[in-house]
Amino acid sequence: MKIRSRVTDVGPHRSTRGRETKARRQEQILAAAFEVFAAHGFEAARIDEVAERAGVAKGTVYLYFPNKEQMFRAVVRSLIRKRIDLLVKGLPGSSEELLRGLISQMYANVVRNSKVRSIVRMLVAESGRFPQLADIYHREVIIPGMNAVREALKRGAAAKEFRRTKAVDFPQIVAAPGLLAMVWQLLFSDRHPLDLSAYMQAHMEFVMNSLRRTKD
Amino acid sequence: MKIRSRVTDVGPHRSTRGRETKARRQEQILAAAFEVFAAHGFEAARIDEVAERAGVAKGTVYLYFPNKEQMFRAVVRSLIRKRIDLLVKGLPGSSEELLRGLISQMYANVVRNSKVRSIVRMLVAESGRFPQLADIYHREVIIPGMNAVREALKRGAAAKEFRRTKAVDFPQIVAAPGLLAMVWQLLFSDRHPLDLSAYMQAHMEFVMNSLRRTKD
Amino acid sequence: MKIRSRVTDVGPHRSTRGRETKARRQEQILAAAFEVFAAHGFEAARIDEVAERAGVAKGTVYLYFPNKEQMFRAVVRSLIRKRIDLLVKGLPGSSEELLRGLISQMYANVVRNSKVRSIVRMLVAESGRFPQLADIYHREVIIPGMNAVREALKRGAAAKEFRRTKAVDFPQIVAAPGLLAMVWQLLFSDRHPLDLSAYMQAHMEFVMNSLRRTKD
Amino acid sequence: MKIRSRVTDVGPHRSTRGRETKARRQEQILAAAFEVFAAHGFEAARIDEVAERAGVAKGTVYLYFPNKEQMFRAVVRSLIRKRIDLLVKGLPGSSEELLRGLISQMYANVVRNSKVRSIVRMLVAESGRFPQLADIYHREVIIPGMNAVREALKRGAAAKEFRRTKAVDFPQIVAAPGLLAMVWQLLFSDRHPLDLSAYMQAHMEFVMNSLRRTKD
DNA sequence: CATGAATGAGTGTTCATTCAT
């Protein structure tokens, strides 16, 4: 084990070179690789740039990943893994509250999260080249998310709170505006920004209007 | 070695063919370029492959496009132009019928159209590199589409057919499930196919439930 | 900036282990290096593989050899040294018996010895890069071997047992089939194996027929 | 030897760039590649150097050979093909004359030919990596050569000119001194040159002494 | 002494672009 002095980081001279643990290095490079892949896509990403951003030499990158492709896979996988549980958290209260909570979470953790946006972009861009990654995403993110929504719809229907709806078979429909918001930000954020708060409210209103049995 | 018939290709003197061959060539190359860009993305696309698919020599491509980037731009622009008007067609009948028609059109012309899917993929993938293209798409496709939906919503509200909804400010929400279906097909089509007909019905039901003032 | 304390480099106390370990390590590495160089040639040999086969870390190799080139030289030199005396052993009996003994030895110790074959291969392959090594081989192996044969030829001629022959000036000629057998094995051993015993007999018969004065 | 096109070379201005036929370019590069491979071996050979010697850009090399390995194979194959027939020429006169002719040819065309020496070096050096090439050499050069010698031995025996010898089973033995001379030149030419003429005479004398039935 | 992580110059190969015919 190495004696890592936190103090020296702010020392008179940045010790750029390898002081960090192997795992830390791995993460450094992974983080740098994410940035580069997210910015340019797989093919246009340069290992040189990854190395530079990670603060290591080019060769060092290859001590941690056998090649560019595996590096890309590792990047996407590691990022997908991090968001899963956030979606399928607890399920308390009335069905409406529950569903609102899920949607709210989706916006907080997914739509507003620029990393997640980047993952989605990368998946869309490279799904031809790396279909397995889309698969992982489907299994780890989409399915859990859909199940959570479906559960809420069923519970609401059972409690006569929600009407019966085909959306039980396609819970994606409920979440779709969230995806649209993500894509919107990917494509138009600078020139045609979206008021996400108002958008989310409209989204929720739209969903609840569709589901609620009693009319106001 | 290739069996290349030299004779038929270039006549020794003014080739009798090709008056408008010029324009046709342009289109051939454009079509080939679309296929290649759609399949591989900008960076991984090979001019070689474009030329081969277009049935011309590599050098010829450069007679029609100054470089790869302009070629890409031309491809996307030409494709965007073609779909616009389909969405904003006539607006007859009841508001519900109108809206259903719009959604139905969206599925027929957009969601189910693999070219459009490819455009979306390319836009998502390359919007970092070519932001203007997203702009064009926004102007030519998104805005007209949103206006059409908004118009239907307003008309329905004016006729007391639809309830008042914030979705008027964000007509994207109504169409969002269509986008989701497109992305779904891009990412998961092979391994987790989507029953588009049932999905569209669920989508419509969901929308109409949300908008209709009278309950069934 | 690195804070390198020169003092700590010298261990605080003499390491009790490894007295002759030093020499043993040297040999381990040398043996491993031979295998690797023999298998791949100088340029294609990997220090990594040498270290692995020697059971040491890569850096350790550099404690015993300043660089790859010196390592190669050491390998070849050490191997050349080991075979010399075997050829020039005692010279008893009739000249024919003597010569037969020399040839027999050559097959037993040289032709059939895969290490020697590897040396020859390495010399042939790398003589352009390392001409001194060929020199050593010439001095330590070729010259002694030629002298032994020449001596036998002279003795046989003096005893009227052998006829006078120009081969005295080129004793290589007598041994040449042995070299051919080695090269044959290097190039064709797997697909076109050589029956070495029969070959050696034919070789001896051919030599003796050439040298003997009386005819059978 | 190359048939250098006379006319175009003396053009008004040395057109260094691609004027030559595709086939000619191929040969240029092949010739350059031979030089480089012969000088350094496969692994140490640099494509850069090949290109430079061929007077083309590095990329051009890859228009003619898909990769370094195929280039190497092509080099060796093309060289092997050129020498075959020279060995198995006509078979006139007495058996001794015939055999002397064969040996003489071997020295003139093989031993003294530096290209052939280089091939042998390359085969020895790289036979581990490219065993098929040794195979080709065996089939195209060794076997024909051995057959020619065997034929001469048989004919001589049938005519009672030569004695019966096991060398019929191993004609390599008769030619072995030629190989030794080649290897000698590869290894020792500069520092310990060989008087090839005297050597060849000694070789022939040695062979004839071994084969002739009548004694002088 | 030994280690093995880190380095970075160097190599094979690709590919957008040019240009002589």
Added chain:
DNA sequence: GATGAATGAACACTCATTCAT
């Protein structure tokens, strides 16, 4: 115009060598 051979800059990846621990 059309061709496709040629170019050379650029990139992924390797590996001998160094050095902090």
